[in-house]
Amino acid sequence: MQIRHEGHIATPLGFYTDGLHAGLKRFKKDIGLIYSDVPAQTAAVYTQNYFKGAPITVTQASLATSSLTQALIVNSGNANTCTGKKGIADAYAMRAATAAKLQLPVDYVTVASTGVIGVPLNLPRVLDGIAQLDETQSNGHGFQEAILTTDKAVKSVCVTIELDGQTVTVAGVAKGSGMINPNMATLLGFITTDAAIEGVYLDKLLRQTIERSFNQITIDGDTSTNDMVLVMANGRAGNDILCANHPQILQFKAALMYVCEQLSKKVAADGEGATKLIEVNVTGALQQTDARLIAKKVVGSNLVKAAFFGEDGNWGRIIDAIGYAGVPINPDTVDIAISGVTVLKNSEPVIIDEARDLTPVLKAHDITIAVELHLGNEAGTAWGCDLSYEYVKINAAYRT
Amino acid sequence: MQIRHEGHIATPLGFYTDGLHAGLKRFKKDIGLIYSDVPAQTAAVYTQNYFKGAPITVTQASLATSSLTQALIVNSGNANTCTGKKGIADAYAMRAATAAKLQLPVDYVTVASTGVIGVPLNLPRVLDGIAQLDETQSNGHGFQEAILTTDKAVKSVCVTIELDGQTVTVAGVAKGSGMINPNMATLLGFITTDAAIEGVYLDKLLRQTIERSFNQITIDGDTSTNDMVLVMANGRAGNDILCANHPQILQFKAALMYVCEQLSKKVAADGEGATKLIEVNVTGALQQTDARLIAKKVVGSNLVKAAFFGEDGNWGRIIDAIGYAGVPINPDTVDIAISGVTVLKNSEPVIIDEARDLTPVLKAHDITIAVELHLGNEAGTAWGCDLSYEYVKINAAYRT
Numbered sequence: 026m027q028i029r030h031e032g033h034i035a036t037p038l039g040f041y042t043d044g045l046h047a048g049l050k051r052f053k054k055d056i057g058l059i060y061s062d063v064p065a066q067t068a069a070v071y072t073q074n075y076f077k078g079a080p081i082t083v084t085q086a087s088l089a090t091s092s093l094t095q096a097l098i099v100n101s102g103n104a105n106t107c108t109g110k111k112g113i114a115d116a117y118a119m120r121a122a123t124a125a126k127l128q129l130p131v132d133y134v135t136v137a138s139t140g141v142i143g144v145p146l147n148l149p150r151v152l153d154g155i156a157q158l159d160e161t162q163s164n165g166h167g168f169q170e171a172i173l174t175t176d177k178a179v180k181s182v183c184v185t186i187e188l189d190g191q192t193v194t195v196a197g198v199a200k201g202s203g204m205i206n207p208n209m210a211t212l213l214g215f216i217t218t219d220a221a222i223e224g225v226y227l228d229k230l231l232r233q234t235i236e237r238s239f240n241q242i243t244i245d246g247d248t249s250t251n252d253m254v255l256v257m258a259n260g261r262a263g264n265d266i267l268c269a270n271h272p273q274i275l276q277f278k279a280a281l282m283y284v285c286e287q288l289s290k291k292v293a294a295d296g297e298g299a300t301k302l303i304e305v306n307v308t309g310a311l312q313q314t315d316a317r318l319i320a321k322k323v324v325g326s327n328l329v330k331a332a333f334f335g336e337d338g339n340w341g342r343i344i345d346a347i348g349y350a351g352v353p354i355n356p357d358t359v360d361i362a363i364s365g366v367t368v369l370k371n372s373e374p375v376i377i378d379e380a381r382d383l384t385p386v387l388k389a390h391d392i393t394i395a396v397e398l399h400l401g402n403e404a405g406t407a408w409g410c411d412l413s414y415e416y417v418k419i420n421a422a423y424r425t
Numbered sequence: 426m427q428i429r430h431e432g433h434i435a436t437p438l439g440f441y442t443d444g445l446h447a448g449l450k451r452f453k454k455d456i457g458l459i460y461s462d463v464p465a466q467t468a469a470v471y472t473q474n475y476f477k478g479a480p481i482t483v484t485q486a487s488l489a490t491s492s493l494t495q496a497l498i499v500n501s502g503n504a505n506t507c508t509g510k511k512g513i514a515d516a517y518a519m520r521a522a523t524a525a526k527l528q529l530p531v532d533y534v535t536v537a538s539t540g541v542i543g544v545p546l547n548l549p550r551v552l553d554g555i556a557q558l559d560e561t562q563s564n565g566h567g568f569q570e571a572i573l574t575t576d577k578a579v580k581s582v583c584v585t586i587e588l589d590g591q592t593v594t595v596a597g598v599a600k601g602s603g604m605i606n607p608n609m610a611t612l613l614g615f616i617t618t619d620a621a622i623e624g625v626y627l628d629k630l631l632r633q634t635i636e637r638s639f640n641q642i643t644i645d646g647d648t649s650t651n652d653m654v655l656v657m658a659n660g661r662a663g664n665d666i667l668c669a670n671h672p673q674i675l676q677f678k679a680a681l682m683y684v685c686e687q688l689s690k691k692v693a694a695d696g697e698g699a700t701k702l703i704e705v706n707v708t709g710a711l712q713q714t715d716a717r718l719i720a721k722k723v724v725g726s727n728l729v730k731a732a733f734f735g736e737d738g739n740w741g742r743i744i745d746a747i748g749y750a751g752v753p754i755n756p757d758t759v760d761i762a763i764s765g766v767t768v769l770k771n772s773e774p775v776i777i778d779e780a781r782d783l784t785p786v787l788k789a790h791d792i793t794i795a796v797e798l799h800l801g802n803e804a805g806t807a808w809g810c811d812l813s814y815e816y817v818k819i820n821a822a823y824r825t
Binding site: 072073074075076077104106107108109141142143144249250327328331332334335337340341344345347348349353354356369372373374412413414416417418420421422 | 474509542543544650734735747
């Protein structure tokens with residue numbers, strides 16, 4: 026697997042993207058398009074929130090007909106959620122306008138939105154924006170900007186692998202937390218690849234990968250109404266169609282996992298108000314799901330997050346979160362290390378000189394917490410960020 | 426039911442309390458005693474955290490022998506948790522010293538601790554403190570202070586009811602979040618009553634009451650290792666023994682519920698860094714447990730909490746938390762009112778003048794969020810506080 030630093034969402038063969046300012050936000054780009062010049066196998070996962078944004082309803086409808094799509098239309102600045110029947114009609118109108126522009130069947134188009142909840146969409150501006158989007162652009166940058174809100178950086182990854190003698194590219198882009206009108210940390214992730222892959226298998230693979238990547242990050246524990254991760258695979262690379270029995274399937278799995286994991290870490294590191302990226306690795310669990318749950322509880326604990334903002338290696342809070350994760354553990358056999366410094370062994374404190382041993386590693390931007398349960402052989406990882414004054418400031422501010 | 430503003434934990438007949446400075450904290454009182462001059466039916470509930478403080482092990486051992494006790498010994502300033510075999514031995518030593526001093530069987534004594542995790546207890550100071558405690562004091566104040574840490578106020582409630590022609594007193598005291606060495610928001614609650622009541626029934630009643638009071642508050646979602654609520658009922662009021670068939674049982678239930686609910690609200694209002702008390706009432710649910718879960722998710726959401734700190738009626742965040750609570754709801758039938766101002770009706774925004782209608786109620790200290798699901802007839806309430814800069818400051822500070 027080769028990491029392509031110069032690559033982006035429009036690097037896989039046959040993918041084109043654009044983004045521009047339609048007027049939903051004051052100045053920044055707020056509408057984006059991904060277009061594949063041939064039909065692409067498409068799979069998507071959505072928020073588990075019972076309140077789902079109108080675009081999710083429309084995307085689900087498109088993918089219910091068949092797993093083939095050729096375009097994604099996305100806007101930022103308005104989530105189009107809790108907007109009643111008009112909201113659903115607006116999302117269908119976005120799909121119809123995009124399909125007409127690109128001369129595609131309507132169910133070859135998917136829709137995503139992120140932004141403020143409960144405010145009707147300014148549909149004329151959106152339709153005007155769709156009309157102006159250029160489906161022949163292939164630099165990727167406009168699209169990457171159009172999905173951002175107050176994210177401090179573009180979150181993009183691109184890798185290539187060789188399959189059946191062909192170069193296959195897998196690229197992804199995500200937006201994380203932080204909005205001009207902060208409402209919630211909507212996560213949107215879009216992955217393009219020119220791999221040829223079976224549709225049902227792509228769906229399965231996406232779900233497996235998401236469980237260990239996007240679903241393992243938390244900024245504040247609040248699951249948005251508009252979360253969506255979507256992958257389009259258009260087969261333009263010319264490899265033999267990927268399925269469970271393909272001899273090089275592990276390479277593709279690894280590439281997809283790498284893209285999702287890197288995007289997840291970028292989202293966590295750019296969480297609202299974040300000053301640190303925190304990674305929690307849980308080992309020695311009876312089941313992978315146990316390990317992932319504990320890792321996520323630790324990285325999601327306000328007390329743990331605030332401690333690391335204060336550069337305090339307060340492992341009592343880590344122990345506490347492990348204990349309330351809801352997974353049976355043995356409270357006498359837990360080891361904890363913070364960025365390589367063991368602070369707890371068999372659930373008893375290790376005598377260290379905090380100022381000498383621990384303080385230096387706590388000053389780093391990246392913090393790793395290793396938890397060994399000594400129960401079994403399964404492992405899991407989660408990512409998050411610290412809890413800062415800035416987080417409170419961003420989210421206590423008025424929407425206007 | 427009469428509210429007794431002058432009453433306290435030592436007001437029920439036959440109860441005596443004391444508290445003093447043993448030297449675990451720098452200056453403040455840190456050891457306390459509740460003593461009943463006759464054996465009291467005793468019930469307790471403990472943290473669900475897999476890591477339990479050593480005192481919980483000892484209290485469970487005392488109550489495993491019989492449900493009768495006569496004394497509770499409690500220290501603040503050290504949680505005696507993750508302190509290995511020495512920690513367990515220390516907690517047993519606290520019990521033994523208290524029993525010897527009061528000439529009681531050891532299993533007539535229960536033990537509680539709150540404070541920093543993973544630091545060995547200074548047992549000589551604790552034993553010295555126990556020796557100095559005065560079991561003839563009945564003003565309640567020393568004890569109430571001894572369990573506090575950085576709590577800004579004593580949390581105490583006292584009520585009386587008439588049962589079988591006798592005055593029965595129910596009193597309670599609690600400590601909440603905030604410590605000199607902030608580690609977690611340990612909750613301790615102690616309730617005394619001179620009611621005569623069957624032991625097994627008292628246990629059942631405590632569990633029922635806790636589900637709708639203490640278990641419905643959250644400051645930061647972190648369940649401590651040392652949480653404990655304990656009730657002692659010594660029968661000195663002379664009423665007929667309370668059981669499920671007692672003709673006035675509803676009065677006693679109401680008194681116990683009132684005491685627990687008031688203590689819960691006091692703990693929530695005094696959460697670390699809190700500037701507001703937030704109450705969430707969910708109605709129209711299919712089950713009480715559903716309503717309670719949704720209420721607790723809303724009041725526990727960082728985004729909701731930060732919004733109210735900023736006096737922003739950002740109901741999109743309330744909707745979001747309702748939707749991810751894990752309880753099936755109908756996303757088209759939800760009403761939301763904030764302190765009496767309806768902002769959402771059948772899941773669609775109500776047009777209001779925010780500055781005129783909403784801003785004034787958001788400036789109040791007490792905020793009430795009413796959520797009507799329109800699914801059934803069950804209800805539930807939860808209490809919490811806002812998320813402020815001060816919360817981050819308290820919890821980002823070094824332990825020393």
